[in-house]
Amino acid sequence: MGRKPCCDKAHTNRGAWTKEEDDRLIEYIRMNGHGSWRSLPKAAGLLRCGKSCRLRWINYLRPDVKRGNFTIDEDELIIKLHKLLGNKWSLIAGRLPGRTDNEIKNHWNTHIRRRLLRGGIDPKTHQPTKPTTTEEGNCSSALTAATTDGAEKPPQPPPEQQPNQFPDGEEEHINLELTLALFPTPSESTAESKLRRTTAPDGPDEDAGACVGCCQLRNEDSHQCQKCYNQVVNLTL
DNA sequence: AATTTTCTCAACCGCACAACG
DNA sequence: GCGTTGTGCGGTTGAGAAAAT
Numbered sequence: 204m205g206r207k208p209c210c211d212k213a214h215t216n217r218g219a220w221t222k223e224e225d226d227r228l229i230e231y232i233r234m235n236g237h238g239s240w241r242s243l244p245k246a247a248g249l250l251r252c253g254k255s256c257r258l259r260w261i262n263y264l265r266p267d268v269k270r271g272n273f274t275i276d277e278d279e280l281i282i283k284l285h286k287l288l289g290n291k292w293s294l295i296a297g298r299l300p301g302r303t304d305n306e307i308k309n310h311w312n313t314h315i316r317r318r319l320l321r322g323g324i325d326p327k328t329h330q331p332t333k334p335t336t337t338e339e340g341n342c343s344s345a346l347t348a349a350t351t352d353g354a355e356k357p358p359q360p361p362p363e364q365q366p367n368q369f370p371d372g373e374e375e376h377i378n379l380e381l382t383l384a385l386f387p388t389p390s391e392s393t394a395e396s397k398l399r400r401t402t403a404p405d406g407p408d409e410d411a412g413a414c415v416g417c418c419q420l421r422n423e424d425s426h427q428c429q430k431c432y433n434q435v436v437n438l439t440l
Numbered sequence: 441a442a443t444t445t446t447c448t449c450a451a452c453c454g455c456a457c458a459a460c461g
Numbered sequence: 462g463c464g465t466t467g468t469g470c471g472g473t474t475g476a477g478a479a480a481a482t
Contacts, residue, residue, distance in 0.1 A: 219450070219476080241467060257468080258451065293470060308471075309449050445481070452474075460466080 216250045220259055224249060228256055229264055262303045269301025273310055281307060281315060286329040 216224070231247035237260065238246075240253035249256060262268070273281075277299055284295045292304035292311075299307065316326040325332045 217452080239467075252452090254453090254468085255451075261469095262450075290471065304470075305450075312472095313448060443482085445479100447479075448477090450474105450476090453472085454470105455472105456468105456470080458466100458468085461464095 214250065215244075215252050215255075217255075220263075224251065225259070225264060228260060232260060232264075258305075262305045267301055268303060273302075273314075277302070278310075278315055281311060282319070282329075285311065285326075 227247055227249055231243065231249075235246070237243055237257070240257045242253070243249075243256050244251045244253055247256075251259075280299065281295060284298055288294050290308075292308045296302050296304040296307050311326075319326045319329075320332075323332050324330070
């Protein structure tokens, strides 16, 4: 017995999508919604695996996908979120409207990671790979300093305008604007229902935090989740 | 101009997890 | 509680583009 494969590889197209396939997928989802990804390819007349359709839609065809280069601000936000969340690309993507987890993951691996290494920062721990000054050890400055393959370096704002700089070693808190859906709708993904953005004007509880491990709302004095012992991050900053 | 090397990123793969019967 | 199914996530691959020689 065992589980059926997600698709019949012998009868599915693989590799790059054609314009015709894209059009067909867009048209089908526009008319019917995606519904069950598994049954979508057949219904849409595509010789593709449901997973492949989903990926193509989410990463490329969705109308709200932002294409093009990442801005310095986006890079810095990615670094900060990565420091906080690790390789939770989908959560990081949730904080960058129009960016997909795959795009951010690629950007991290091909650009940011390398820049951090060049700047003497370990991209896994976000700590200096060797003893450095405070300034050198700052991920953001490492990012911009290491962008320097010469002319690539962007103009720097004056020090007082540098975003998210926390002198004196003060702990950095960034606005995650996270909230929890207690009663997720069926259409929401699991991760989305656990940790999703909010536009609620009143915002979350002043003392609330979210565990980066189990994604549960925590209203605890401690900075450690009592359930899974992961870090609890502030929701209000 | 031709060839080789490096880089980028779309797509695939396998696993984990939740939902359901 | 267990097995099956569907979905989503993170790691990895490989084709094509760009740069270097």
